[in-house]
Amino acid sequence: MEDNSSHLKKFQKELSAGTVSLVLLAVLGRSRQPMYGYQIAKRLEDMGEGVLAGKQSALYPVLRNLEGAGLLASEVEPSISGPPRRYYRITKQGREVLRDWVDAWSATRDSVDAVLQGEV
């Protein structure tokens, strides 16, 4: 039993490695205002376990990579009450890439579903 749960954990980790960039880009693509890391983490938490199998600390390096790739832009805003926050928003290129990614994701999901339901 112990063995099975470690397999599950590993599989979840591999799944989330591929999807977390897509999810972050989609969240920021849908949001009207720029969002900061903690806010994004909370929103994903509300959606449930499935989206993000790992810990929230994994989000920040991914956000930084997306920014480095030019898909997101960010700026720091000092806030009066709280700590300074880094706000991320999606760039024009990010939106184009997101569209491609969504297509790729749908295609993958459909073919995986087809296999699982025994249509092949």
Add this chain to the structure above:
Amino acid sequence: MNAPRTIAEYLKQLRAALKGADPALIQDALYDAEEHLRAELADNPQRSEADMLAHVVSTYGAPEEVADIYRDQEIKIQRALRPPPPPRRRSLPGRFFGVAADSRTWGALFYMLLALATGIFYFTWAVTGVSLSMGLSVLIIGIPFAILFLATVRALSLLEGRIVETMLGVRMPRRPLYPSNAGKSLSQRVGAIFTDVHTWTTLFYMVLMLPLGILYFTLTITLLSISLAFIGTPVLKALSVEDVIYLNCGIPHWLCDGNYWPLAVLTCIAGILLLFATLHMVRGLGKLHGAIAKGLLVRLSGEDG
């Protein structure tokens, strides 16, 4: 390790868990963690810091887990972002000429040429800022001016880090040091800027960049022009022999006379060798400078923040 009860404790444990990792990676990880923790605390003011941290360990991750995630990510990113390492060549000529196929060489070459401009700018900025801060310190605007100046020094430190990482391929921080001002009075905050060793090493780096920039630029330009001139001698000689151009040369007779072709070809070969030797030197200098930048611009992992 016992559960952290304050943010400072959490960060200390995270720093300890990341021990041995790249200092630039540690700076980024600490920045992210502190931003997240402070946001969590600001979001739930009714909860105590210890309660909040107990919650955070299950969502954001315990310090050791976070350290593992960052180490993992770093390996993946390096693989994805870095240009592929040039194929390893065994033979001596292969190793000697292979330097041209290494993308790092060209980045370093560009950096060497840019270093003069950035060196002059950093030096001017640092010296002007320091002298004005000292000069104005007798007046009331002296202190705010000095603080403002040191803030720009930090920003420039991050900027130079980005330049160094792009061109020399040395991992540098992508996030600044987190301005940890919570629970400190204004005078303590100001004091923290002045007592931070990192501020002064950065200033030192900015001043040092002028002589280094001049050295890099001069060496690179001189050696490059000499090798290119050497490589061009057969062309020059051919043009001179065909009377297309008239060389009024006193000393190198062989360049003007018709029957010294072997010497011109030899000079050309020497030029090619010198060119590749220059590329080796540039790559070596780039590596050296990367180490200098890392030593002076990135806070050591052992220091407490």
